[in-house]
Amino acid sequence: MSRPRAMAGPSRLLARLRPRSIAGQIALLVVAAIVVAHAVATVAFVLLREPWRPDDHPGVAANRLATVLRLAEAAPPAERPALIAHAGAALPSLRIRPWPAGEAGGELEEHPVLQRLRDGFGSALILSDLGSGSEGGRDWLRIGVATPSGTRLQAVLPDEALRSPRQGAVIFTALVLALTLALLFVWAARALTEPLARLARSAESFGVSGPTVPPPQQGPREVLAVSGALERMGERVRRLIDDRTQMLAAVSHDLRTPITRMRLRAEFIEDEHARAVTLRDLAQMNALVEAALSFVRDGQSGGSGETSLLDLASLVQTVCDGFSDMGAEVSVAESRHVLVRGRPEELERAVTNLVDNAVKYGGRAEIAVTGTPERVAVEVLDRGPGIPEAEREAMLQPFVRGDRSRNQNAPGGFGLGLSIVLAIAETHGGRLVLANRPGGGLCARLELPAAAGQGRPPSARSEPGGPLSQAAE
Known part of the structure; x- marks a missing residue:
C-alpha cells in the first residue's frame, strides 16, 4: 500500500502546481515547449559538436595553407621568405617552410585534401609529393607547393578524408525535436479541451432522452465556472417545468369540478339552441384544459419516464x-x-x-x-x-x-x-x-x-x- 501512496504524492503535487486558469495553462505550455526545444537543441549540440582542436581537421589545415599561399602571392617577392617563416611559426601543425628550387618531388595522386587546397587558393598550383609518413597515430602528407608567381614552400597536411557534415544526425535531431513538441502540444491540447468537450456533451444531453452526462468537476477555473452555472441553470429549468406542470395539473383538476356543475345545470336550460351552445362551449373549455395539460406533461417533460x-x-x-x-x-x-x-x-x-x-x-x-x-x-x-x-x-x-380562417370558438x-x-x-x-x-x-x-x-x-x-x-x- 505504500507504493501507490508514494506514486500518488508527486501526482498531487503536480496537480497543485498546475495553473487553474486556461491562460495560465497556455502560458505553461508555451514555456514548457521552449524549455523542451532548448533541451533537445543543447543535447544535439553536445553530441554533434566538433572536437575542440580544429588544427587536426584536414579541411581546416588545407584552408589555412591556401590562405598563406594567397598572402604570399599578394606580397612583394622580397618579403615572401619572411612571410613564410612567420606562417610556419604561427601554424606549427602545418610545418611550413621554404621549398628550395633544386629539390624535386614525386607525383601526387588525387586526394580530397589537395582538392580543398586548390579550391581555397583559387588558381593553378604545382603540388609534389615530398614523402608520406605516420606520426602520433595519424597519417601525414608532406607536400611541396609552387604558385604561378614562383612562391615555393613545403607543408604537412593530414592524410585523411574530409569529414562531411553530419546531415543525417542533424535531420534526425530536427525530427526528434518536432515529434517531441508535437506530442507535447497534442497532450496539452487534449488536457485543455477534454473539460470543454465534456461540458459540451453535458449541455447537449440536457433535455434529451437517455442518461444525462454530468458536468466536469475538474479542469480550468473558467470551465468549472461554466459547469457550475450550467448545473444551476439545469436545476432551475427542471424546477420551473415541474412547477408549471403541477400548476396546470392543479388548474385542470380545479376546473373540472365547476365545468361538470355547469354542464349539469346546462341540461336544465329550456331553450334548445342555448343549451346546445352552452354544452359545446363547456366541452371546448374542457378539451382546452386537457390539451394544455397534455402538452406540458408529454411534450415538455424533459424525457422523464x-x-x-x-x-x-x-x-x-x-x-x-x-x-x-x-x-x-x-x-x-x-x-x-x-x-x-x-x-x-x-x-x-x-x-x-x-x-x-x-x-x-x-x-x-x-x-x-x-x-x-x-x-x-x-x-x-x-x-x-x-x-x-x-x-x-x-x-x-x-x-x-x-x-x-375559422373562429376560435368553433x-x-x-x-x-x-x-x-x-x-x-x-x-x-x-x-x-x-x-x-x-x-x-x-x-x-x-x-x-x-x-x-x-x-x-x-x-x-x-x-x-x-x-x-x-x-x-
Missing part, C-alpha cells in the same frame, strides 16, 4: 386501426419492422396527432415506416392544403392553428398537436420535418434514432422527397 424497445411498425398499425374503427380513411402504404427505444405512450400520441391532422385537413392519411441502421422515420402524407413555407416554423409553436383544435409531436421527437433524440407535396398536400416526417444492432432494411431512405415519398405522391 422509463424507456423500452418497441416495434415502430406495430405502434403505427395500432394507431391506424384506432382511426379506422372510427370511420377515418387511414392506410399504411409502406411498413418495415424497425426497433426504437422510447416511451410508447408518448410516441403513440405523436403518431396519433400527425394522423389526426392529416385526416382533419386532408380527409385521409397514408402512412409509411422507413429507416436505415441509424435512423427510422414515420411519414404521414395527406392531400390537404399543405403549409406555406413561411409559416412552417410558426406552426410548430404552441397555440398556433393552421385553420386560421371546434377544431387548439394548435398544440404539432408542438407536442416536436417536443416528443426532441426528447427522444429525433426531429419533425414538414414538407409540402407536389400536387398539394403535406408530408409530416417523424424521425427517431434506430435501436442498436439492426440490419439495413430492404427499403431505406433518410430524407423527405425520396423514392418512397415520390411513390406515395
Whole structure:
C-alpha cells in the first residue's frame, strides 16, 4: 500500500502546481515547449559538436595553407621568405617552410585534401609529393607547393578524408525535436479541451432522452465556472417545468369540478339552441384544459419516464386501426419492422396527432415506416392544403392553428398537436420535418434514432422527397 501512496504524492503535487486558469495553462505550455526545444537543441549540440582542436581537421589545415599561399602571392617577392617563416611559426601543425628550387618531388595522386587546397587558393598550383609518413597515430602528407608567381614552400597536411557534415544526425535531431513538441502540444491540447468537450456533451444531453452526462468537476477555473452555472441553470429549468406542470395539473383538476356543475345545470336550460351552445362551449373549455395539460406533461417533460424497445411498425398499425374503427380513411402504404427505444405512450400520441391532422385537413392519411441502421422515420402524407413555407416554423409553436380562417370558438383544435409531436421527437433524440407535396398536400416526417444492432432494411431512405415519398405522391 505504500507504493501507490508514494506514486500518488508527486501526482498531487503536480496537480497543485498546475495553473487553474486556461491562460495560465497556455502560458505553461508555451514555456514548457521552449524549455523542451532548448533541451533537445543543447543535447544535439553536445553530441554533434566538433572536437575542440580544429588544427587536426584536414579541411581546416588545407584552408589555412591556401590562405598563406594567397598572402604570399599578394606580397612583394622580397618579403615572401619572411612571410613564410612567420606562417610556419604561427601554424606549427602545418610545418611550413621554404621549398628550395633544386629539390624535386614525386607525383601526387588525387586526394580530397589537395582538392580543398586548390579550391581555397583559387588558381593553378604545382603540388609534389615530398614523402608520406605516420606520426602520433595519424597519417601525414608532406607536400611541396609552387604558385604561378614562383612562391615555393613545403607543408604537412593530414592524410585523411574530409569529414562531411553530419546531415543525417542533424535531420534526425530536427525530427526528434518536432515529434517531441508535437506530442507535447497534442497532450496539452487534449488536457485543455477534454473539460470543454465534456461540458459540451453535458449541455447537449440536457433535455434529451437517455442518461444525462454530468458536468466536469475538474479542469480550468473558467470551465468549472461554466459547469457550475450550467448545473444551476439545469436545476432551475427542471424546477420551473415541474412547477408549471403541477400548476396546470392543479388548474385542470380545479376546473373540472365547476365545468361538470355547469354542464349539469346546462341540461336544465329550456331553450334548445342555448343549451346546445352552452354544452359545446363547456366541452371546448374542457378539451382546452386537457390539451394544455397534455402538452406540458408529454411534450415538455424533459424525457422523464422509463424507456423500452418497441416495434415502430406495430405502434403505427395500432394507431391506424384506432382511426379506422372510427370511420377515418387511414392506410399504411409502406411498413418495415424497425426497433426504437422510447416511451410508447408518448410516441403513440405523436403518431396519433400527425394522423389526426392529416385526416382533419386532408380527409385521409397514408402512412409509411422507413429507416436505415441509424435512423427510422414515420411519414404521414395527406392531400390537404399543405403549409406555406413561411409559416412552417410558426406552426410548430404552441397555440398556433393552421385553420386560421375559422373562429376560435368553433371546434377544431387548439394548435398544440404539432408542438407536442416536436417536443416528443426532441426528447427522444429525433426531429419533425414538414414538407409540402407536389400536387398539394403535406408530408409530416417523424424521425427517431434506430435501436442498436439492426440490419439495413430492404427499403431505406433518410430524407423527405425520396423514392418512397415520390411513390406515395
